Amino acid sequence: MIRFNNVHKWFKDLHVLKGVNLEVTQGEVVVVCGPSGSGKSTLIRTVNQLETINEGEIWVDGVNVTDPKTNLNALRAEVGFVFQHFNLYPHLSVLENITLSPIKVKGMDKVAAEKQAINLLEKVGLAHKKDAFPSQLSGGQQQRVAIARGLAMEPRVMLFDEPTSALDPEMIGEVLKVMKDLAESGMTMMVVTHEMGFAREVADRVVFVDHGEIIEQAHPESFFTNPQHDRAKQFLRQLLTPMN
């Protein structure tokens, strides 16, 4: 479904991705973790080309997204993206946030789009908030709306960049629950997160990134109990120490 072939990325002199090779298959849930600044966000943002790359190729669902001839708007419509800071449109109501792109990008008719949006809001447990504005919602509620907004485009893949790290602890659970349901429905997902509980329970595979390289890939159980690489061990130790 997603394939990275020897992907390199520089920010000016900074070599952020150093020859990444990775494959995510249909229906798979892959968790990406690694220390801060290691390039996780950059990596996931290259999938729908919010970041361009300097070398290598990325394929999504049989399309070479790094080919200049590729229609990026069409591609992005097929790939949902959930941001750390939600990025809901503050001037639109919850319902409008969700229906805007189906109507404008896919040309869906308004009534159908609203019906679909309410269905999605029911799934994330927020149908009663359809007329609220983003500023009137808690962080966890906003992130659930953001997920519904991504799903409204009926994407083949969902990408998550630290979807819970901007949330108060008591709200993390409600968002992870929605993501878990989504995974169980068979969605292909690539998730940057440090939520190990989620990784253990939901992920098919954990990918550990450091200094722009994939250092280790493993089944969650074996990654957490028996990491191979020193840097992965050190990372896990820090993660498990309270007050890291």
Next chain:
Amino acid sequence: MRFTKRLLTTAVIASAVAAPAMAEGTLDKIKESGVIVLGHRDASIPFSYLADGQTPVGYSHDLQLKVVEAVKKQLKMPNLQVRYNLVTSQTRIPLVQNGTVDLECGSTTNNLERQKQVAFSVGIFEIGTRLLTSKTSGVKDFPDLKGKNVVTTAGTTSERLLKAMNAEKQMGMNIISAKDHGESFLMLESGRAVAFMMDDALLYGELAKAKNPAAWVVTGKPQSFEIYGCMLRKDDPAFKKVVDDAIKATYKSGEINKIYSKWFTSPVPPKGLNLNFPMSDELKELVAKPTDKSAEQM
């Protein structure tokens, strides 16, 4: 409408309370302060203007200086100081009224509206309102302006006359009201108007400034006459007598002819332009029989 009127009434009461009366006469004031304040213009060529950017010169200014001489004699103050105060068409009346300026001599028309606010000296000049046009335009007189674009300067008697003529005789003229005389002439020169209606003296002034003065001509039967006068405060007969007498003496002695030719038929500063504007019969008449009446009162 009712609201406006009530608002205006309130303003009247407020201003009546605020306006203090000028207690003493101008001569007393000059005597006390040792200074006479002369109002002048910056660009009323050749009446009152700044040739070097600092001190005023001009036909009206020369007459103004005649008055200063008379005041010196009258008050026996040979060392009387002269202070200049630049005025514009908007500020000249209030500045005379509130005592900032003692005597304004420029190119101010004596008319009934203004007589309600200030007093006028005997007339110092008389103009007729005529047309400036190119020699090839075919315009000889006002009736030739039917259906044409005609420019005049905003806020002048010419503008009012032109508009009234247009309405009364249904001439179908397009009347352009330009900001000042220079711009009116620009409208004429750039082909936006075929003729420029204004005081003849001012038309000669613009003509003299033109790139090619020979291409233009002042024409048409004067539609009105206007008498220019110096402005002073109302109800000050002592000062008015000094002013009038000084001007009349200049007329009587024939010195006025020298002053006239200096400004209207010789090159004038700063550029040495010659207006070539011979003295009109109307002005000769005014010099012979000086009056402080406005043209409409005659």
Next chain:
Amino acid sequence: MNYNWDWNVFFKSTGIGSEIYLDWFISGLGWTIAVALVAWIVALIIGSILGVMRTLPNKAAASFAAGYVELFRNVPLLVQLFVWYFLVPDYLPEQTQIWFKQELAPTTSAYISVVVCLALFTAARVCEQVRTGIQALPKGQSAAALAVGFNQAQMYRHVLLPQAFRIIIPPLTSEFLNIFKNSSVASLIGLMELLAQTKQTAEFTANMFEAFTLATIIYFVLNMSLMGLMSWVERKVRVPGMMGGAK
């Protein structure tokens, strides 16, 4: 000061037909509004396009808009008016020139020039406000818009501009008031707007304080109404929690 007040002056005949001086003020106000409103609409459209251009990744578009702003903001308004009224028509094709200078009624050609002048001048100022508004938005907004498949035009139309405009309503209000004040340059090319009619009345009647007092009152009432209009717009489009935009 021995000034003769006469507030009835506005109801006196001007000597032209059956007009009274108040008619001059009314017609002046009409021209002021006609100039300012039309110029404002054009300025908003052009200014928004330029403001968007300034934020585009396309270097050529951005520097064109930047150059435009420099030029139109730094050349004095009066100079610009003279260029549009006296200079530009001289470079039109012969036929158009005759049409513009002679066949068109002088008020019409003056009106066109002053509207073009004010619109282009104000567009430069609107452009800067729009640019500031767009740049004040969090980066995540454009990323979110692109991520759902919007193209650039859709992103500006549906996500960035609606937010940017809400943020910049207060500075736009002051530009809106400015264009009314600036519309008085129209009198320089013979369009008798409110200030010109005021000066004219003052000149003809020698009742300048009455004339300028009335003008002050009219400008004041006009300004209050415009501010009222803009705050009504602001209330209409207000969104909870979006005062001042970025969080």
